[in-house]
Amino acid sequence: MGDLLKGISSFRGAVFPNQSALYRKLAREGQQPQALMISCADSRVMPETITQAGPGDLFVCRNAGNIVPPFSTLNGGVSSAIEYAILALGVSDIVVCGHSDCGAMKGLCHPELLEPMPNVAAWLRHSHAAHSIVCRAYPDDLSESDRVRAVAMENVVVQLDHLKTHPSVAAKLATSEITLHGWFFDIETGEVQVYDGAKATFTVPQEGEPLPVAVTGRDRPHVMPQIAATLAAE
Numbered sequence: 363m364g365d366l367l368k369g370i371s372s373f374r375g376a377v378f379p380n381q382s383a384l385y386r387k388l389a390r391e392g393q394q395p396q397a398l399m400i401s402c403a404d405s406r407v408m409p410e411t412i413t414q415a416g417p418g419d420l421f422v423c424r425n426a427g428n429i430v431p432p433f434s435t436l437n438g439g440v441s442s443a444i445e446y447a448i449l450a451l452g453v454s455d456i457v458v459c460g461h462s463d464c465g466a467m468k469g470l471c472h473p474e475l476l477e478p479m480p481n482v483a484a485w486l487r488h489s490h491a492a493h494s495i496v497c498r499a500y501p502d503d504l505s506e507s508d509r510v511r512a513v514a515m516e517n518v519v520v521q522l523d524h525l526k527t528h529p530s531v532a533a534k535l536a537t538s539e540i541t542l543h544g545w546f547f548d549i550e551t552g553e554v555q556v557y558d559g560a561k562a563t564f565t566v567p568q569e570g571e572p573l574p575v576a577v578t579g580r581d582r583p584h585v586m587p588q589i590a591a592t593l594a595a596e
């Protein structure tokens with residue numbers, strides 16, 4: 363903890379003075395973050411660092427395994443963060459960010475490791491689909507590290523699907539007011555791969571080209587043909 367205390371002192375003495383005008387503005391006017399980022403609690407995955415974001419840029423929700431439980435009537439921290447980011451802050455982009463060497467994904471691959479941790483085991487049930495996909499659809503002879511990596515990448519896609527079950531997300535997707543992103547951070551190389559929903563694969567974004575996105579809003583807000591026809595006739 364000594365290093366962390368020194369860090370507080372150094373932030374206050376050397377970093378904050380250079381950014382005090384920005385902090386004052388944020389304190390006065392409130393926050394208007396560019397995106398909600400849901401990432402793993404892993405200490406090696408730092409959303410603000412990998413995006414080079416500053417104060418006020420990112421609304422962050424972190425948990426073991428970057429999990430978004432499907433919407434339910436039970437209250438939860440992730441659901442509340444999603445609702446607040448969309449309805450109170452007007453965030454128009456949500457990023458689910460998985461990563462390499464994820465302990466939560468290793469736990470999914472080796473349930474025996476989770477026996478002494480009943481809460482972790484119960485939490486990770488929201489990621490079982492990712493593990494099942496890898497067991498069923500990927501080659502049997504994957505190395506251990508590739509298997510964990512595959513589960514982590516599939517887990518990002520599963521959690522994006524869960525996001526769509528949240529009413530605040532579903533409503534804004536219907537009116538194309540929100541975009542969902544799936545990212546995968548490689549700790550060893552620093553590379554961020556981005557999920558391209560149209561191609562159903564992760565890809566390395568190229569500078570100067572549009573960022574591939576996972577889920578965009580609907581082309582039409584209504585599925586009911588009578589409503590669409592009435593509105594078109596107006």
Ligand SMILES: [Zn+2]
Nearest residue numbers: 402404464465
């Ligand atoms: Zn992790």
